[in-house]
Amino acid sequence: MINALPPATIMILGALPMIFLKGKTKGAWMLLLPILSFVNLLAIPEGSHWTFGFLGFEVVLAKVDRLSLIFGYIFHLVAFISNLYALHVEDRGQNVSGTIYAGAALGVTFAGDMFTLFVFWELLTISATFLILARRNKAAISAGARYFMIHVAGGLCLLAGIIIHVQTTGSAAFGYIGLDSLASYLIFIGVGVNCAWPFMHSWLVDSYPEATITGTIYLSAFTTKTAVYFLARAYPGTEALIWIGAGMAGFPIFYAVIENDLRRVLAYSLINQVGFMVVGIGIGTQLAVNGAIAHAFNDILFKGLLFMTMGAVMYRTGKIRATDLGGLYKSMPWTCTFCIVGAASISAFPLFSGFVSKSMVMEAAANGDMRFIWFILLFASAGVFHHAGIKIPFFAFFSHDAGIRCKEAPRHMLLAMGLTAFLCIFIGSFPQFLYKLLPYATDYNPYTPSHVIAQSQLLFFSAVAFTLLLLAGIYPAEMRSTNIDFDWTYRKGSRWFYNACDRLFNGINAFGDRVFMQELPKALARFARDPAASLQKHGVRLLAEATGDERPLAKRLADTEHRTKFAAYPIGGGVLLAVFFLGVLSLFYILF
Amino acid sequence: MSSHDHSDDGKMVLAHDAVAGYRPVFLVAITIGILYLAYIFYKTL
Numbered sequence: 001m002i003n004a005l006p007p008a009t010i011m012i013l014g015a016l017p018m019i020f021l022k023g024k025t026k027g028a029w030m031l032l033l034p035i036l037s038f039v040n041l042l043a044i045p046e047g048s049h050w051t052f053g054f055l056g057f058e059v060v061l062a063k064v065d066r067l068s069l070i071f072g073y074i075f076h077l078v079a080f081i082s083n084l085y086a087l088h089v090e091d092r093g094q095n096v097s098g099t100i101y102a103g104a105a106l107g108v109t110f111a112g113d114m115f116t117l118f119v120f121w122e123l124l125t126i127s128a129t130f131l132i133l134a135r136r137n138k139a140a141i142s143a144g145a146r147y148f149m150i151h152v153a154g155g156l157c158l159l160a161g162i163i164i165h166v167q168t169t170g171s172a173a174f175g176y177i178g179l180d181s182l183a184s185y186l187i188f189i190g191v192g193v194n195c196a197w198p199f200m201h202s203w204l205v206d207s208y209p210e211a212t213i214t215g216t217i218y219l220s221a222f223t224t225k226t227a228v229y230f231l232a233r234a235y236p237g238t239e240a241l242i243w244i245g246a247g248m249a250g251f252p253i254f255y256a257v258i259e260n261d262l263r264r265v266l267a268y269s270l271i272n273q274v275g276f277m278v279v280g281i282g283i284g285t286q287l288a289v290n291g292a293i294a295h296a297f298n299d300i301l302f303k304g305l306l307f308m309t310m311g312a313v314m315y316r317t318g319k320i321r322a323t324d325l326g327g328l329y330k331s332m333p334w335t336c337t338f339c340i341v342g343a344a345s346i347s348a349f350p351l352f353s354g355f356v357s358k359s360m361v362m363e364a365a366a367n368g369d370m371r372f373i374w375f376i377l378l379f380a381s382a383g384v385f386h387h388a389g390i391k392i393p394f395f396a397f398f399s400h401d402a403g404i405r406c407k408e409a410p411r412h413m414l415l416a417m418g419l420t421a422f423l424c425i426f427i428g429s430f431p432q433f434l435y436k437l438l439p440y441a442t443d444y445n446p447y448t449p450s451h452v453i454a455q456s457q458l459l460f461f462s463a464v465a466f467t468l469l470l471l472a473g474i475y476p477a478e479m480r481s482t483n484i485d486f487d488w489t490y491r492k493g494s495r496w497f498y499n500a501c502d503r504l505f506n507g508i509n510a511f512g513d514r515v516f517m518q519e520l521p522k523a524l525a526r527f528a529r530d531p532a533a534s535l536q537k538h539g540v541r542l543l544a545e546a547t548g549d550e551r552p553l554a555k556r557l558a559d560t561e562h563r564t565k566f567a568a569y570p571i572g573g574g575v576l577l578a579v580f581f582l583g584v585l586s587l588f589y590i591l592f
Numbered sequence: 593m594s595s596h597d598h599s600d601d602g603k604m605v606l607a608h609d610a611v612a613g614y615r616p617v618f619l620v621a622i623t624i625g626i627l628y629l630a631y632i633f634y635k636t637l
Contacts, residue, residue, distance in 0.1 A: 324602040400606060464621070472618035473610025480604050 004043035006050050006061040007072060007110045008120065011037050011079065011103030018095045026095065027087045033099060034080035037106070041072050048112050057172040060112025066439045067293070071109045071229045073437065074297045075102060077423075078221040078304055085308055085416035086214035097130035098218045105222040109229055113172040114162045121158065121194075121226075125151040128223055131215035132207050143210040146487075150193060150203045158190025177234040188235065195227035195278065196271050198247040202487030204271060205255070209263040209320075213311040216263060220270060220307045221300045228277045228296050232439075237284025245282055246376040248275030253383030255485065260321050260478050262310050262392055266303065269346065269388040272380055273299045279377065280361040283368055286440040291360025294434055298345065298353040298427060305342035305420040306392060309335050312409035312417070313396055319404070322391075322478040327401030334418075335409045336397040341421040345428065347389030348381060348455055353424045355455060356431035356446045363444075363451075381455075382462045389459075390466050395478065533564035536573070 014033045021029055046069075050061035064072075079102035089095060104127055107120030125148065132144035164183035166172045177184050196204045208219050235241060252268035252275075259265045273295070280292030312335045313328060314320045329336040341352070348354035358381065365374040408414070427434050435442050469475040527534045537557050544553055 319602065321602060323604065323606040326606075395606075461625075468614065468618040468621055470608050471611045471614035473608060473615065474618065475608045477608060478606040480602070 002044060002049055004040045007037070007041050007044065007064075008103045008107035010040055011106060012100050012123075015096045015099035015103065018099065019092050022090065030083040030087065030095065030099070031080065034076050034083060034102070037079075037103075038073075038076040041069075041076065051112070054115070057115065057166065058113060059116055060173070061116055062110040063112030063174070064110060066437075067229070067233060068109050070293055070297060070437045070439070071225070072106060074300050075105050075109065075222065075225075078102075078300050081304065081416050081420055082214065082217045082221065084419070085217055085311070085413055087412040088410055089212075089214050091134060091212075093130060094134045094212060094215060097127045097134070098215065101127035101131060101218050101222055105226050108226045111174055114166065114174050115172055117174050117230075118155070118159055118162055122155050124194075124223060124226065125155060128219060131218055132211045134215055135210060135212045140210045140212075143207040147203050147207040150200075154190050154193025154200075156190075157186050157193070161186030161188075161190055175233065176236070179235065179238050179240065188238075188240075191227050191230045191234075192244070194223050195231065196224055196248070196274060197244050197278075198251060199486050201248070201252075201271050202485050202490075205264055205267040205485065206487055208267045208270070209261055213315050216307050217304055217311060220266075220303050224270065224274050225296050225300060228274060228281070228292065231278065231281045232289060232293060236281055236289055238282055241278050241282025242370070242373055243282075245275045245278030245280070246373050248272065248278055249380035250275070250376050250383075253380060253387060255483060256383075256387035256391070258476060258479075258481075258483060260323055260480055262320050262322055262325070262396060263307065263314070265387055265391060266306050266310060269306075269384060270299075270303055272384050272388075273303065273346065275380065276358055276361050276377065279373060280364060283361075283364045283370070285364055285368070287360055287367065287442070287444065288364030290435075290438040290440050290442050290444070291357055291364055293438055294357035294360060295354075297434060297437075298357045298424070301420050301427070302342045302345035302353055302424050305338060305417060305424060306346065306388065308413065308417045308420065309339035309342060310392070310396065312413050315413070316406040316409060317404050321480060322395035322399075323480055325396045325402055325404070326399040327397070328404060328406075329397040331404065331406045332397070332408050334414050336393065338414075338417040338421045339393045339397065341424055343389040343393050345424040347385035347459060349459060350428075350447070350452050350455060351425065352428040353434075354428075356428055356434065359446045359451050359455070360444060378458070382458055385459055385462045386466055390463065530561070530564060533561045536560045536564060539573075 011033060014029075014036070018026055018029060044062060044064050046064045046066075048060050048063045052059050079099070082098060082102070086095070086098060101124065104120045104123035108117055108124060111117035111120060128151075129144050129148045132140055132147055134140075161183045162172075165177070165181075165187065168181065168183060177187060179185065179188060193200045193203075204224070208216050211219055231238075231241065248271050250272075252271045256265045256268035256272070259268060277292040277296050277299070280288040280295065282288075310320060313325065313332065316332065317325065317328070319325055345352040345354045348358045362374060362377055362381075365377060409417070431446060435444065466475070537560050540556055540560055541553065543549065544551075544556070
């Protein structure tokens, strides 16, 4: 017997009392929940638990193995850090949805069957939408609505795939799927939406920067990483993922360089980093999958740290554009320091966390003789150093002094950032603690001379390039502008589609209204006033046209109408009708 | 196409003015870099 609850239970049910709590009590509860949930997780042994039958299928609320455990650990850790960072928030909607969101991510991570997984997958979407909407301005509401629609579409794709998969295989168990059937492709695409693959990525850069300051911290940690977890379990070694991941690692760099909103720069950077993970899963070797998972673990921390520092800047100054910021190191020295730690980690400086995981994926690509992929990853490494490693701290804290003098970030925010920064350095300096948690046992050593020298060269020359570009006046100016991304196609396209549908269906509706609701009833009403006269008059008209009878038609019609009032029908007409009906009856008799 | 806050406060453009003498340095550095990479590429063929 297990003396524990299913892993997601404490976070999800424990979030509900937050509706009634406030002040320090609520703060204490927010911090206590992830700790309680983590202790509960530690009490669950490896294997499948809480299984029961439902509609003929086996529902498994928790399947605990090394892959799910490492995601479980980091999700608890980041939930604690995010809640610590959000202690000042007295918006119950945000508090509750943030914690439920973390719980839903745990639900996905430990789901042993596809139906359980789908339920938590959708809970993830709903709670994330509330985190975006919580900012309560026009941009956030629009972005939240778009986020919801895109993820519901992705969720339906996933559900369709799951249903076909379960029907085909007869099993709802969540495990390796591979890419070999319609169901597997549908599931693959459904997950791809959450993973922000190229052409499906726009929701991320659209919505994350529009969410609340604290909401973005939660958002950066869970949705894409649960998708990475899904891919690692269901599609390791799928070659398509190598190319998809390479695309993800490469293209956001160009957008991040020209973007002015620093939280949006980080959103592009997030896609770039997830690209490394997707490549690792696509390569599928033990080293590559370990690298992908380790990088997911580290990315949650350093990307969260960068979002937290930018959130603190936004909290104190109300600004987040590079054009409006600069010189903040004087007012916010601690935040600046933590930002530099996050920047060094994401840039994979030796002794910082990104170095010990990114190099695993790069090494796996090199071992597989994937030179082109390796080159793209190298380019992406230089790019991420430029936009996240340099651009973020440089334009927020140094660069041109914008003259803003503000207070340092609140203490709880500094604590959250400090704890995360410590973990980034600790993991970078002692990677074996992280490696012990990975799905496959490894003796990988990132601190070989070739690794360290190669990465140091890359970083050094990237820094030189940035400095020279800036001093030579070639570096592009920061501008407040709208950068066209792929969502342009569906935002404009959906408007055109709406207009086309509006014209087509409302045109059919108007036609139907005119014909069937106006003209036809009028004609029927006219006919029904005196059906016999109407029929005869119609016959007279047809006869006159057919025979070319030139006698005045109006008089003949008036005569016909007059006769029918007294039921004085022409004998020939009655005989004709009788013959017609007899003919029909005879035909029926002969045929049947 | 990212949606932006179109409020009017703040700068529209933050240009990075060139510091005298650095453009030739940049051009020399980039030329050496390209030649070096081309040489490495040639050697690996």
